[in-house]
Structure formats: structure tokens, C-alpha cells
Amino acid sequence: MSETVVTLKTAAKAPARRGRPPKAAAAERPAETSELILDAAEDLFSKHGFYGVTIREVAREAGVDTALLHYYFGTKRGLFDAVFLRRAEVMNGDRMRAMNAYAAAAVAAGEPLTPEGVIEAFVKPVFELSAKGGPGWKHYCALVSQTNANPLWGGEAMTRYFDPVVYRLIELVRQALPEAEPADLFWAYHNLSGALTLSMGETGRLDRLSGGLCRSGDLDSVLSYMVRFAGAGFRAVCAKP
Amino acid sequence: MSETVVTLKTAAKAPARRGRPPKAAAAERPAETSELILDAAEDLFSKHGFYGVTIREVAREAGVDTALLHYYFGTKRGLFDAVFLRRAEVMNGDRMRAMNAYAAAAVAAGEPLTPEGVIEAFVKPVFELSAKGGPGWKHYCALVSQTNANPLWGGEAMTRYFDPVVYRLIELVRQALPEAEPADLFWAYHNLSGALTLSMGETGRLDRLSGGLCRSGDLDSVLSYMVRFAGAGFRAVCAKP
DNA sequence: GTCTATAGCTTGATAGAC
DNA sequence: GTCTATCAAGCTATAGAC
Known part of the structure; x- marks a missing residue:
């Protein structure tokens, strides 16, 4: 392969959108x-x-x-990077805020954090954007899903934009499960991560496999099952023997 | 896109390997x-x-x-299909035998099946081939990982060759957890499937994320954590309220 | 900012000698 | 079975008119 690994350091060498007239400030954008x-x-x-x-x-x-x-x-690669970049900060900002809000609410109520609560805050904004953010967000989720599975492209791109939310997740789960070892938390996250990215792809495989009993586009169910499944998984893996 | 979905019905239009002299019957094959x-x-x-x-x-x-x-x-596509086909039956044969052996041993010992035991039999042969089958098996695992994440290619190819082992897994877990609803089992499998296919890719992301604390190539750990994580996940999701 | 035109190269696939 | 030679098509990227 003559192509090198994605860096995402600069979106492109393009002139960007500096001197653009702010026609429709933030409401009905007329599709630039x-x-x-x-x-x-x-x-x-x-x-x-x-x-x-x-x-x-x-x-x-x-x-x-x-x-x-x-x-x-500029280049085809610059276009790809720009696509990946565009929504990364929005998505992960939502997730960071959701986790912080959950933690703050629990503290304010004097209740302990739970793995299930943290996981839900970590995951829910993703499915919310996918379900209600329009078709672009659905495509973007599928793109992240595939990029994460790619041994060459997944590395740098995912690390750069997704690590902060992961570290916040692990930090909060450790507060919920104080006896957890760091390695246990990372391994547990690894299992959650696979389930999440596969779900983001909405490949329809589960639909076929289950004979229509489950729909991979039914994101409420995806979320509900993922929270319970991963919550129990974190608990089991992090429990002291 | 002008390309259609993978069918895998015929490996290729090639003349195959009929009239081939069986030089080295099955031992030291001289690399055809x-x-x-x-x-x-x-x-x-x-x-x-x-x-x-x-x-x-x-x-x-x-x-x-x-x-x-x-x-x-014949064609580039025929080559891809042949690659995918070559090891699919071997891998899934191993998995089917491992699950049947586990179930038979439990019955013989008069012990009940456990989700953890079934999951280990389902997953372990994959990592065993990846770890000890040579570099070809490692590449194949990464290929399956990516194919599963692909919305277009993943569908047909995975369904055709991987569904039987999945159905066997679900059947045995239902014996271990008799109160489980079918939909619960499929959703739980969905979570396990994501973790498994991500692990098969060995993208190295976990290594970087954990600062070297966990290695995605450490398949013994991958297996151990996955069995515990998913075992607890199946139990939690399938438990009657 | 948007278009036409095209350079320069690579692609998948095939025909036919040996 | 293996190779040389080659085709027609498609590709990314750029130059330059408007």
C-alpha cells in the first residue's frame, strides 16, 4: 500500500471557510x-x-x-479526514456532558454511582444522535464503526478523538466500583467498546439472525440491553475474588 | 456503487484443482x-x-x-470469496465440536450447563487458531472482523457461514438459563458478538488506550475477560425480573 | 466559486505464445 | 500452468477560463 496511516492533524490544505457570508446564521442553513x-x-x-x-x-x-x-x-484523503472530524467533537462533547451531568446529579442526591448509570451516560448520546440527528449522523456512526474495526486507520483516528471520553468513563466506573483494578477496567471497556461499535454500524445482521425478533435499528432496545449486559460485565470482571 | 453484495455461492469460475498430482499428501505441503x-x-x-x-x-x-x-x-471478487471460504468451515467446525464436547461432558458429569462454559467453548477455538494456527489464521481473523463490521459485505457472508454456530450457542445458553426469552438471548449474543469480532481484529487500540497495561494480542486474557464479562451479561439480561 | 479540459497514471481483465 | 504484452476504462489531481 502506498497510502500511509491517517493522521487527522489538519483537515485539509484547503482555504477552509473563512470569508463566508453568514447568510443563515445557525437556523435554516441553505446547504453550503x-x-x-x-x-x-x-x-x-x-x-x-x-x-x-x-x-x-x-x-x-x-x-x-x-x-x-x-x-x-485538497485531496481525497483530506476529504475523508474532514468527514471524520466534522462530527467527532459534537458527539464526544455530548457524551462528556452526559457523564458529568450523571455524576453531578448522583453526588447532589447523595447516591452512589453505578456502572449502569455511567455506561448509559457514555452510550446514550451516541444512539440519540443516530436516531434523531438526521441521516448524516446515521452515516457517521456507521463510518466510526468501520473505522474502529480497521487495523490501520482505526488506531490514530480513534485515539485522538475518542480517548478522552473513554478515560472519563473508566474514571467514573472506578468510583462506582472502588475495588476495581485498572487492567480489569480496561478489559471490561474493551468488551463494551466492541458491542457499541458493532451496534453503531446497524448492519442488519441481528435482524436476519433472529428472524426479525430483534431489530438492530431499534436503538432503545440496543441501549437498554447494552446497559444491563455491560453493567453486569463490569461488575463481574471488577469484583474482588 | 456498481458492485453487488457478496454471495459466496461459488468460489470462482476457475477450473479449481481437480487434476492435481497429490505430491505431498497432507504433511509437508510444498506451497501450491x-x-x-x-x-x-x-x-x-x-x-x-x-x-x-x-x-x-x-x-x-x-x-x-x-x-x-x-x-x-477468475475475478478479483472470486479471489476474495475464495479467501473467505477457505478457513470458514475449519473454524466453525472447531467451534461446533467444542460446544458439543462441553455439553456432552457436562451431561456425563451430571452437572448443569453454565453460560460461562458455553461461551468459552464458543469463543476459545477462534483464539486458539489465531494464536497457534500461524500468520494466515491471524490475517483471516482480522478479515472476518472487518467483514462483520461492513454493512454491505457483512450480511450475506457472515450469515451463511457463521449462523449455525451462533444458533448452537444460543440453544446451549438457553439450557443453562431456562427462563431466558429468545429475544433476550439474541440481544445478549449481539453484545458478545461485538466484543468477539473487535478482539479478532487485534487493532492494538487497547494497548495504546491502556498505556501498555493490556495487550490486545494477549489472547489468554482476552478469552478470560470475555467469558466472565459476557457470562455475567447473559445472566443479567436473561434473568426474570 | 464554479466550470471545462486534460494530463498522467493505474486499474481489472484478456489474448495468445510457450 | 506460466508468462508477455496489451487494452479499454477508470482514477486522482491540476491548469486555466470565466
Whole structure:
């Protein structure tokens, strides 16, 4: 392979969106060209991966010329990085706030933290964005799911943007389970992480496997089962013998 | 995308290996050409995915001419399917036998089945092949990990070859937890499946996240934690309220 | 900012000699 | 079975008019 590992240090060499007239400040955004491109790329990358998508296909789906992709994002790789970057901070900001709010509420109420409560705060914002954030968020979740499973791309990209929320999760679970060893907590997280990223892909495999009994798009159920399953898992793994 | 979903119905339109002289019957196989090609393809596909690998790269790594890949496997897709097929039956045969052996031993000993025992039989053969089966098995595990996360390719391929072992797992866990509802079992399996496939990728993410405290290649630990985590998860999710 | 046109290269696949 | 030679198509990226 001639391609190197994703760095995400700079989104692109593109001129970015500095001198842009703030037409619709924050409400009814009239779909800027660069956002249209990102949306199309997000959709296609999430389904076919980086190499499975061509610049031409993205341009066609976005309804713009291929040259514009290079104008905005420099290279195909710059486009991918920009797609990954766009929603990472929003998603993880939501998760960080949800965990902090849960911890603060528990302290205020004088109640101890529970693994289930921490896990729910860690996971719920993801499914909420996926379910109610629009199709773009659904595509983005699938993209994260695949990127996490990739041995080359998953490393740097995930580390950079997702580690802080993971450390916060582990910190709070340790408060809930004070006897837990650090290694136990990391291994338990590893199990939770696999379940979460697989769920974010919504591959439909569970639907087929269960003969329609379970739907991988039923995110309320996904959340409920994940909280109970992982909560018990953390407890079992972190319990002192 | 012009590519359709993987079917795996026929490995390729290739002439297969009918009239092949059985030089080294089953012992010291002298590395047949088609096996060399499969090994190289397995390695590269597992790292870069289907679209991230070219026929020429596979040929170069295998040390053969590109035309030979077409001779043996017809198309690039035929090559991918052949790679996926080659080890699927071996792996899942091992898992099926391990689960049956566990169940038989428990019955013979007059002991009840446990979720932990069933899960260990379900998972252990995978890590055993990955750890001791040679580099090809490691690559194959990574390939399965990525294929499972792919919304388009994961569906058909996984269903066809991996469903039988999953159904056997669920059947045995239901014997261990008789009060379990079918939907509960499928949802619990979903959580286990995510952890298992993420582990099969050995992406090294846990190593970095934990600062070296945990190693994703330490398959004994992976197995031990997964059995305890998922065992408790199944129990929690399947318990009657 | 957006377009046309195109350079320069790589791709999957095949035909045919040996 | 294996190789050489090659095709038609598709690719990323850029230059430059408007």
C-alpha cells in the first residue's frame, strides 16, 4: 500500500471557510456546497470505505463538479479526514456532558454511582444522535464503526478523538466500583467498546439472525440491553475474588 | 456503487484443482501456487479491505504473475470469496465440536450447563487458531472482523457461514438459563458478538488506550475477560425480573 | 466559486505464445 | 500452468477560463 496511516492533524490544505457570508446564521442553513460534499462523502464512505469510493461518485451524489472537491478539501484523503472530524467533537462533547451531568446529579442526591448509570451516560448520546440527528449522523456512526474495526486507520483516528471520553468513563466506573483494578477496567471497556461499535454500524445482521425478533435499528432496545449486559460485565470482571 | 453484495455461492469460475498430482499428501505441503495467492490476498485484504488492494499487489506479494490470479480465481471478487471460504468451515467446525464436547461432558458429569462454559467453548477455538494456527489464521481473523463490521459485505457472508454456530450457542445458553426469552438471548449474543469480532481484529487500540497495561494480542486474557464479562451479561439480561 | 479540459497514471481483465 | 504484452476504462489531481 502506498497510502500511509491517517493522521487527522489538519483537515485539509484547503482555504477552509473563512470569508463566508453568514447568510443563515445557525437556523435554516441553505446547504453550503462544502457541506453538501461532506454529506455525500459521509454517506458513501460509510457504506464502501475509503478505497471503495471515487471522487467522481462523491461529486455526482453531491451534485457538484469533481474539481470542487479538490478546491475545498485538497485531496481525497483530506476529504475523508474532514468527514471524520466534522462530527467527532459534537458527539464526544455530548457524551462528556452526559457523564458529568450523571455524576453531578448522583453526588447532589447523595447516591452512589453505578456502572449502569455511567455506561448509559457514555452510550446514550451516541444512539440519540443516530436516531434523531438526521441521516448524516446515521452515516457517521456507521463510518466510526468501520473505522474502529480497521487495523490501520482505526488506531490514530480513534485515539485522538475518542480517548478522552473513554478515560472519563473508566474514571467514573472506578468510583462506582472502588475495588476495581485498572487492567480489569480496561478489559471490561474493551468488551463494551466492541458491542457499541458493532451496534453503531446497524448492519442488519441481528435482524436476519433472529428472524426479525430483534431489530438492530431499534436503538432503545440496543441501549437498554447494552446497559444491563455491560453493567453486569463490569461488575463481574471488577469484583474482588 | 456498481458492485453487488457478496454471495459466496461459488468460489470462482476457475477450473479449481481437480487434476492435481497429490505430491505431498497432507504433511509437508510444498506451497501450491493457488495457496500462495490465497495467503497473500488474505494478508492484504485483512489490512486494506477489498477495494484497498489491487490484483497486482497480491501477485507481487505472492511472487507470481497477475495473470495467474485470473487463471485460478477468475475475478478479483472470486479471489476474495475464495479467501473467505477457505478457513470458514475449519473454524466453525472447531467451534461446533467444542460446544458439543462441553455439553456432552457436562451431561456425563451430571452437572448443569453454565453460560460461562458455553461461551468459552464458543469463543476459545477462534483464539486458539489465531494464536497457534500461524500468520494466515491471524490475517483471516482480522478479515472476518472487518467483514462483520461492513454493512454491505457483512450480511450475506457472515450469515451463511457463521449462523449455525451462533444458533448452537444460543440453544446451549438457553439450557443453562431456562427462563431466558429468545429475544433476550439474541440481544445478549449481539453484545458478545461485538466484543468477539473487535478482539479478532487485534487493532492494538487497547494497548495504546491502556498505556501498555493490556495487550490486545494477549489472547489468554482476552478469552478470560470475555467469558466472565459476557457470562455475567447473559445472566443479567436473561434473568426474570 | 464554479466550470471545462486534460494530463498522467493505474486499474481489472484478456489474448495468445510457450 | 506460466508468462508477455496489451487494452479499454477508470482514477486522482491540476491548469486555466470565466
